[in-house]
Amino acid sequence: MQQQVSPTNATQGAMNMNHGGHELFDVHEVLGCAINAMDQYMMLRQYVQDQELLKILDKQYQFMQSQYNVTAECFKTGQEPSQKTSTYLINEVLPPVYGLKPSQPKKPMQSISEINDAGVCAAMQGLVKSHCSLLTMSALETTNPVVRRVLAAQVQNFIEMSYELFMYQNKRAYYQVPQLAQADMQQMVNSFAPATGTPQMPQPNKGAALH
Incomplete structure (x- = not known):
């Protein structure tokens, strides 16, 4: 007598296979990148001197681990x-x-003794920005709705982590922000006007079949 497969197991098996090809490769890369970021955070930790930066590093590491x-x-x-x-x-x-x-x-360091908080924070910033970009690109290629939402939900959080690192760098003049002259800035800000009225959209091509 042929053994029947329970609906629960069949459904679970179908869900497990609910991934597209691009998605499989992209999420593999996301998870590998997350591991790499956490591993590098761990290696960088021994060079941190400032307690504020140490708190940021530990807090971000814990968050990355939870999202991984x-x-x-x-x-x-x-x-x-x-x-x-x-x-x-x-x-x-x-x-x-x-x-x-x-x-x-x-300039590039000449020995490991030159590692300082500025360099550590810059390395952390690079890792966070890279992972944020990868999450965004991977979410766009993900067909599984659950995985897509999980990836997309992390993007804003990694933006916040990057901004937290920016604030630390900016406060200590590690990351300085130049500005344009006021007149140039004003011209750039006012370079665009709102779209008003009802646009006159062209009619569809009558020779093309619309379904």
Whole structure:
């Protein structure tokens, strides 16, 4: 007598296979990039001197770990993860400091003893920005609706993490923000006008079949 497959197992198996080809490769890259970022955070931690930067590093590491686990789970099962995607919150949002201050020209390090907080923070910033871009591109290629939403939900959080690092860098003049002259800035800001009225859209091509 042929054994019957329960609907639950059949449904679960179908959900597990609910991934497109691009999605499989892209999410593999997302998870690999997340591991790489966390591993590099761990390696960078020993060089941190400032306690504020150390708190940021630990907080971001913990967040990345939680989102890695959520992503890996829903990718494996094709279903809603047991934990929801978290929201990354910045403790205090500071206004940016504009303008350039005199500083020494940058150059590559000549020995590991030259590693400092500025370099550590710049490395963290690069990792966060790269992962944020990868999450965005991968979400656009993901067919599984659960995985797509999990990836997309993380983008805003990594933007916040990047801004948190920017604030730390900007406050210490590691990341300076130049501005244009006021007249030039005003001209750039006023370069666009709102679209008003009802646009006169062309009629569809009558020779083309519309379905």
